[in-house]
Amino acid sequence: AAQQQSSKRGSLLSGVICINILILGCAMVCSSVFSPDAVSPVNVQILLSVLLLLTTAWMVYYMAYVARLDKAVLYKDGHAGPVWLRGGLVLFGVCSLIMDVFKIANYVGYMHCDSAVKIVFPAVQALFILVQVNHLPNGAVCLPLSCRCGLMLCLASNLIVWMTAVTEESQHQTVIPKSDHGNEGECNCSHTACSIFKEAYYYLYPFNIEYSLFASAMAYVMWKNVGRLVDQHAHHKHRFRLKGILVGPVVGVAMLVAGLATFVIYEVDMAMDDKEKKELALKIHYLMNTVAVSLMSVAALIGYAIYWLDKRDHVSEKNPTRSLDIGLLLGSSLGQFLICYFNMVAIVASSATDVLNALNLACSLLTIIQIILQNVFVIEGLHREPFNEDHEGHVFANPHALHSNQETHQPSTMRRSTSVVIITTGMHVPVTLGPCWKRRLLKEISIFLLLCNVILWIMPAFGARPQFDNELGFRFYDYSTWSAVVNIGLPFGIFYRMHSVASLFEVFLIT
Amino acid sequence: AAQQQSSKRGSLLSGVICINILILGCAMVCSSVFSPDAVSPVNVQILLSVLLLLTTAWMVYYMAYVARLDKAVLYKDGHAGPVWLRGGLVLFGVCSLIMDVFKIANYVGYMHCDSAVKIVFPAVQALFILVQVNHLPNGAVCLPLSCRCGLMLCLASNLIVWMTAVTEESQHQTVIPKSDHGNEGECNCSHTACSIFKEAYYYLYPFNIEYSLFASAMAYVMWKNVGRLVDQHAHHKHRFRLKGILVGPVVGVAMLVAGLATFVIYEVDMAMDDKEKKELALKIHYLMNTVAVSLMSVAALIGYAIYWLDKRDHVSEKNPTRSLDIGLLLGSSLGQFLICYFNMVAIVASSATDVLNALNLACSLLTIIQIILQNVFVIEGLHREPFNEDHEGHVFANPHALHSNQETHQPSTMRRSTSVVIITTGMHVPVTLGPCWKRRLLKEISIFLLLCNVILWIMPAFGARPQFDNELGFRFYDYSTWSAVVNIGLPFGIFYRMHSVASLFEVFLIT
Known part of the structure; x- marks a missing residue:
């Protein structure tokens, strides 16, 4: 009881710290938008640098000192996040590092006339990312109270970096269409490569946004797991076998290939200035997406129906890891909902009746349905007892x-x-005969959904932005509003797709 | 297990419904702001009317039909919300009803040239409020699945009404300073009382915002309680006795009287056009608030220290009602944090060094500290075993x-x-002597904090808006941003104060 009490105190204290830092950060970011004279981006970057240095110091302290204590081993966090989360962290972390290098290279050119903070901040951020990518996935070694506070500090820092990146990206999107002539003011770059670096690091911004989101999710998962003793009973090892399963993988791979092809076409056509080509590329992209989500919806619906018929036992014991997984899945699906509903309202209200927007509307509507059905399917699947071979x-x-x-x-x-x-x-x-037949169909469905989620992940993650290429959103909403909606929603969407892939893989294994 | 499973399915389904309605509503409200030509406020009001009618129909159906079923009695919700929540609902509901009547009276004057929806919507809203005020506090009689969905529908409707009201209020605040001359366009009111009604219903808007928030909170509490069987063991009856407790009530009442006096001065001075008087009134208001929150912080700190020393048993059993209460307390305190941090950033960044803003800064900073300390004190207090007289x-x-x-x-x-x-x-x-002495001091502290929270509730609830009267916020942020921040944060702040009063009363009783 005393331990439980102190754990509650720890969560409360760390929660208070996190909330206060977050709201302060939010206020700073807002004022840097509305009163750039009083609170310049440089001020925000100073705040961020301090936060990042603090977090880095905490992580280094833990790695160097506390990890050596014998007592700490007890709290070693085995569930420090699933593999896909660690993988995503490393992948996006590397891209963010490159972005920081480009940023430093760019601002070195402005050093004679601009604030030095603009070089310091990316350097600090690069250090932070390096330490974090090494620290978080190794499984934090934790003494409850200080660990909770440290993780919340880490979470808050990442979320403020995320807010700042979203804001900068939205403002960047807002400026481009208005003034294409580069009026940088009186400060000119001293080396010639500036514009290249600038171009390059703006392309890498989305990865940085994604990285902050992944790191936040990971810090949150670890925070939730602090003080929870690792359950010692070994997990059932399920083998990954595709024996007897054919239709799902084949159709899935076909979708994957088709998706990749349309993605390449899309990227190539968008790079050109031909307006008709662009529209055609958008149409193909929407068509591809509509077909994919329709098939996925049908598959998920069939899968759910089978679960409904199937009398396999439900898992009755509580499993915190699973609850957390499902919470993250449901939470991250909100991002896609946000974009889809905003899209739909814009199309319906501006009564755009051309083929392009009809496809867009269908795509948005079906995406919402698909996400709901898939969530239901995954949740139902994760709540079933694993199918043990020897029980057959x-x-x-x-x-x-x-x-x-x-x-x-x-x-x-x-x-x-x-x-x-x-x-x-x-x-x-x-x-x-029943269970085998049902089981095989469920496996087919989950592998098909998995492959489709992979292609739906690849397209936005590697740069397809139909929301910006189709000008409807910009015309209907404000420039900055629409890019804020997309820049907030899309990273969550990407996160959702990666998470789905992992969850569907688990469903496949325990079916 | 099967019941648990179906309850989980119910929460999932109702959650999905709620989220979808909410995001759709959010998209509609956003487009009505950015594309008023495509999505007029009338469109939003039609959506709202449909939602409110649906919710009303559900509530009437339940009251008329399901309540008669014998089986339903099992699920009668005894915890349908504490008394203060019901009281707040009725109080703000009545004000919202008056607002709707004024709105109808006003728009009747424009009927010959404006949409009839503007009359229909307040009428529907009035009906909705009447039914809701009768339905919610009576304790929903619930069959899990349809009840969950209905409550989520209710929650979503109330939140969209809340969003719309906040948006309208923010836009209203934005328009006034720009164009004080009433260019209503070509449509003129046909009766003379229009301007009075209009003036009157804008004063009542904050109550409507508050009402929606209360109704949402109540729907959420009931949703959380669906399917939970009411615990049969009677609550300990604690008598409310002030015997031997003197300092706390006396200082508290003194604060209350002083607060009321400054509030009256504030309101009178603000109604005048004299700029110096206004500034003086603001100074007095900030000074009063600063003194109040300082004393409260000290009191809460002493109280927490006593709890730390006190060896009274912690409550170990889980109590969902208490967790929910604490969750609402912590959640609603975010509103005040938001305003305070935005305020502080504005003052520090614009480096305003006059007495007025120094007081403002001190007040914001101390309010944050006070809220944190009070939350800790209340949570610690609620987690102690009640002090039973016969154990003395x-x-x-x-x-x-x-x-x-x-x-x-x-x-x-x-x-x-x-x-x-x-x-x-x-x-x-x-x-x-020990426990008695500590106990008395804790009782003194809780009664003092309670009275102070009452005055801090009265001032914003009945119209003190120093955030708007002090022009710093408007100058620093955008007009609409600042009024959005205040209009979102302040209702939560009012909610927080009422909730604190109730929680402190409970702490007083069990000490």
Whole structure:
């Protein structure tokens, strides 16, 4: 009880710290937008540098000192985040590092007339990213209180970096269409490569946004796991086998290839200045997406129907890791919802009736439906008992086990499960055949959904931005509003797709 | 397990409905701001009317039909929200009703040239408020699935009404300073009382915002409680007695009277056009607030120190009602944080050094500290075992009981409690006197904090808006940004103060 009490105190204290830093950061970012004279971006960067240095210091302290304590081993966090989260962190971290290098190279050119903070900040950020990528995935070694506070500091820093990046990116998007002539003012770059660096690092911004989001998610996961003793019973090892599963992978790979092809076409056409080509590329892109999400919706619906029929036991024990996973899945799907609804309202309200926007509308609507169905499918799948190979002989015993478990509940449930028993004892053949057939179909569906999510991840992650290329959003909403919506929503969307891939892989394994 | 499963499905389904309605509403409100030609406020009002009618229909259906089913009694929600929430709902509901009547009266004058929806919407809203005020506090009678969905529909509707009201209020605030001459366009009011009605209903807007927030909170509380069987063991009845408690109430009442006096002065001076008087009124207001929050901070700190010393048992059992209460308390305190941090950044960045803004800065900073300390105090207080009168004779037995309870824990804790035993067996007098003395002081502190929260609630709830009267915020941020921040933050702040009063009263009772 005393330990529980101190753990509660720790969460409260760290939560208070995090909230205060976050709101302060939010206020600073807002004022840098509305009163750039009073709060310049340089001020915000100073605040950020201090925060990042603090967090870095905490991480280094932990790695160097606390990790050596014997006691700390007890708290070693085995669940420091699933593989895909670590992988994403490294991938986007590397891109952010490159961005920082370009930024430094660019601002070195302005050093004679601009603030030195503009060089210091990317340098600090690069250091921070290096330390963080090494620290977070190794599994934090944690003494509850200071660990919680450190992780919350880390979370808050990452979220403020994220806010700043989103704001900068939105402002950048706002400026370009208005003034294409580079009026940088009186300060000129002293070396010739400036414009190249600048171009390059703006392309890398989305990766930095994504990186901050991943690091925040990871810090949050670790914070949730602090003080939770690692469950010692080994996980069931499930083998990854594709034996007997054919349709799902084949259709999935076909979608993947088709998606890659349209993605290449899209990127090539967008790079040209031909307006008709651009429109055609957009149409192809929307068509491809619409087809993909329609097929996925149907697949997820069939999968859910099978779960509905299937009498496999539900997992009854609480599993914090799973709850957290599902929470992240549901939370990150909000980003896509946001973009889709804003898109739909814009199309319907401006009553655009051309083919392009009809496709756009269909694509948005179906994406929403697809995400809902997929979430339901994944959640249902993760809540089933893993299918153990050695239990296959005992299929006949299962309905009775279910029956005796439920006897304590309401009579209506009992009556239904009784009827199931009657049916199964009546007809032997469908039952032995049943689970295998259902199981195979579920495996087909999850592998198909997995592959489709991969292509839906690749397209936005590597630069397809139909929301910006189609000018409707900009025309309908404000420039900065629309780019803020997309810049907030899209990183969550990318995160969602990666998370889905991981979850669907797990569903595949336990089916 | 099956019931738990179906309850999970219900929350998921209702959550999906709520999120979708909310994001759609958010997109509509945003487009009505940025593309008023394509999505006029009338469109938004049509959407809202449909939503409100749906919710009203659900509530009437439940009241008329489902409440009669015998089975439903099982699910009768005894915790349908604490008294202060119901009271707030009724109070703000009445004000919102008056606002709707004024709105209808005003738009009747424009009927010959404006959309009829502008009359229909307030009428629908009035009906909705009437039904809701009758329905929600009575304790929903609930069949899990449809009840969850209905409550989420209710929550979503209230939140969209809230968003719309905040947006309208912010736009209204933005327009006034720019164009004081009423260029209503070509449409003129057909009766003379129009301007009075208009003036009147704009004054009532804050109450409507507050009402929507209360109704949302109540719907959320009920949603959380759906399917939870009411715990049958009677609550400890604690008598409210002020015997022996003097300093807290006296200082508290003094603060209350002083607060009311400054509030009256503030309101009177603000109504005048004299600029110096206005500044003086602002100074008095800030000074009063600074003094109040300083005293409260000190009191909460002392209270927390006493809890730290006090060895009274912590409550170990989980209590969902309490967790929800604490969650709402922490969540609603964010509103005040938001305003304070934005205020502080504005003052520091614009380097305003006059007395007025120095007071403003001190007030913001101390308010943040006060809220944090008070939250900690309330949470600590709610987690203690109620002090039962009939146990008072057994004080000597307590340390031993504590001792044997903790023996299973770490040695360091045990050693400390052993030393307590030694001390208590050594000196008899301080122990019998000890708890009484601490208890009395805690009661003094909670009653003082309670009274101070009442005055801090009264001032913003009845119209003091120093954030708008002091022009710094408007000058520093955008007009609409600052009014959005205040209009979002302040209702949460008012909610927080009311909630604190209720929580402190509970702390007082169980101490």
